[in-house]
Amino acid sequence: MxxxxxxxxxxxxxxxxxxxxxMMVVLGTVCFVSYSRAQNREQExxxxxxxxxxxxxxxxxxxxxxxxLVAGRxxxxxxxxxxxxxxxxxxxxxIALCVLPASTYLEYGGQGSTLGRLWQQGGLxxxxxxxxxxxxxxxHRCATVGPKELDALMAWSGGLLExxxxxxxxxERKGRRLSMSRGRWQLDGQRILDLxxxxxxxxxxxxxxxxxxxxxxQLVSRTLPVFLEEExxxxxxxxxxxxLDTDLSAADCLQxxxxxxxxxxxxxxxVSAVFLEGSLSRNYTVYHLTGDCKARLGEIYGDPGxxxxxxxxxxxxxxxxxxEEPVQEEKKPLRDSGTSALQDSGWPPMQEPGALVPPx
Numbered sequence: 001m002x003x004x005x006x007x008x009x010x011x012x013x014x015x016x017x018x019x020x021x022x023m024m025v026v027l028g029t030v031c032f033v034s035y036s037r038a039q040n041r042e043q044e045x046x047x048x049x050x051x052x053x054x055x056x057x058x059x060x061x062x063x064x065x066x067x068x069l070v071a072g073r074x075x076x077x078x079x080x081x082x083x084x085x086x087x088x089x090x091x092x093x094x095i096a097l098c099v100l101p102a103s104t105y106l107e108y109g110g111q112g113s114t115l116g117r118l119w120q121q122g123g124l125x126x127x128x129x130x131x132x133x134x135x136x137x138x139x140h141r142c143a144t145v146g147p148k149e150l151d152a153l154m155a156w157s158g159g160l161l162e163x164x165x166x167x168x169x170x171x172e173r174k175g176r177r178l179s180m181s182r183g184r185w186q187l188d189g190q191r192i193l194d195l196x197x198x199x200x201x202x203x204x205x206x207x208x209x210x211x212x213x214x215x216x217x218q219l220v221s222r223t224l225p226v227f228l229e230e231e232x233x234x235x236x237x238x239x240x241x242x243x244l245d246t247d248l249s250a251a252d253c254l255q256x257x258x259x260x261x262x263x264x265x266x267x268x269x270x271v272s273a274v275f276l277e278g279s280l281s282r283n284y285t286v287y288h289l290t291g292d293c294k295a296r297l298g299e300i301y302g303d304p305g306x307x308x309x310x311x312x313x314x315x316x317x318x319x320x321x322x323x324e325e326p327v328q329e330e331k332k333p334l335r336d337s338g339t340s341a342l343q344d345s346g347w348p349p350m351q352e353p354g355a356l357v358p359p360x
Contacts, residue, residue, distance in 0.1 A: 060090035062304045064259040066252065069128045069142045071119070072193050074174060080144070081197045082209075083115055083127070084216060085274075087301050090259035093266055096300050097217050098274035099196065099209040103287045106134035114286060125247070135294060136309025137301040143246035150189030152243050156236040157223045160186040163215065171200045192219065205287050206276050213273035221271045227260040274300060 066088040071080035080102060087096035102116030108130035118127040124142045132139040145153075154161065162184065169180035178194055185191070196212035203210075227233040237253045240246075263270040277293035280286070289297075295310040302309075 058258050058262060060259040060262055062091050064088075064090045064256050065304075066141065066256065067137065067139050067301055068248070069124065069131060069139050071124050071127075071142070071144045072196060073144065073146055074190075074193065075146060079116065080119060080124075081116075082193070082212060083131075084213075085131075085139075085297070085301065086220075088256065088259075090256070090263055091304075093263065093268070093270060095220060095263065095271045096274050097213050097220065097271065098276065098297065098300075099212040099216070100131075100276070101205045101209060101287050103205070103280075103285055104131075104278075105281075105286050105288045106130055108133060124245075135301070136298050138303060139301075141246065141248045141252065143244045143248060145244060147189035147193055149243045150192060152239050153223070153236065154189065154219070156232055156239065157226050160188055161192065161219055161222065163187050163218065165195075167201065167211070169195070169198055169200070171198065173197060192216075205280065206278060209276045210273070213275070217271045217273045221269065224260070224264040224270060226264075227257070228264050233257070233260070 068084075068086045068088075070084040070086055072082040072084065073080040083100045083102065083104070085096075085098045085100060087094075089096065100115060102114065102119070104115045106113055106115065106118075108118065113130065115127050115131060118130045124144055128139045128142045163186075165180055165182055165185050168182055169178050171178050173194055176194075178198065180191075180195075187195070192215065195215055196208075198208060199205075201207040201211065223236070226236050237250070241248065241250060241253070274297070276289070278287050278289040281288065291310060298309050
């Protein structure tokens with residue numbers, strides 16, 4: 001009897017062990033297969049996410065900065081009457097524009113001069129060097145633009161520029177009659193340069209330059225989205241390098257391609273006009289920037305981390321006044337802006353530069 005019980009117990013234990021071992025093997029196999037499938041699904045999910053994920057966020061740096069001095073003139077060989085200081089600062093999310101008259105006073109080589117006079121002596125690159133040294137800012141490149149070149153560039157962003165003119169224009173410029181009433185206009189390159197050079201504003205040179213800066217700011221703002229489309233951005237860059245008289249290179253543009261796209265995507269306005277402050281000399285031929293204006297230009301266009309060349313004690317700084325509030329008592333005579341401001345100012349010959357009339 002006892003033997004029968006032991007035999008039964010041994011048979012039961014053997015059967016149970018075999019069954020339990022079989023169940024463990026099956027359970028382990030199921031767990032392994034489930035884990036493998038989960039791993040495969042996770043790997044597939046990660047691979048799919050890698051294929052569709054956004055590229056790493058791009059943030060421009062100070063090395064992407066570029067400042068240009070752009071001269072506007074009507075035709076080949078003519079003297080520019082308007083200079084644009086264009087600062088490309090993507091690390092600050094801004095493009096800064098300041099328009100300066102050809103009569104802007106500066107000191108270069110130990111002598112007083114003007115932008116226009118430096119252009120007469122050595123061209124735009126010489127004027128670029130003189131202005132940069134005087135303000136203590138880097139001006140990396142320069143370019144000359146006329147009506148035809150401006151039209152070619154504007155064609156990439158829609159052609160004519162719609163603009164609300166808030167002042168009546170009546171006068172002459174280089175033998176052509178200018179007559180534009182207040183209202184909405186569609187401007188081509190010639191009209192843009194005419195408005196930028198018009199000398200009949202009540203606020204004189206200061207108002208002219210401020211209005212020109214606002215007009216050109218609108219034009220640049222309209223142009224920025226071009227760089228969000230590969231073909232248009234490439235076409236605009238190639239056109240600029242082809243039609244402009246400039247030392248800007250294809251490498252300069254290619255290096256800043258991402259920075260241009262970055263600015264074009266910003267929701268806030270990326271283009272800012274820098275208002276001018278100054279006064280004319282007694283004979284209305286030389287425009288002297290105020291100390292505050294020079295300090296502000298140095299701060300805006302200077303290298304990051306570099307102290308502006310022009311520094312003044314607290315209380316000396318004056319706030320910029322928009323064009324709607326022109327300088328009081330500045331009455332510049334109306335004349336054809338094609339006449340050189342230096343030819344009728346009593347300047348000595350170019351090879352013997354003399355002193356300027358002190359600020360009035």
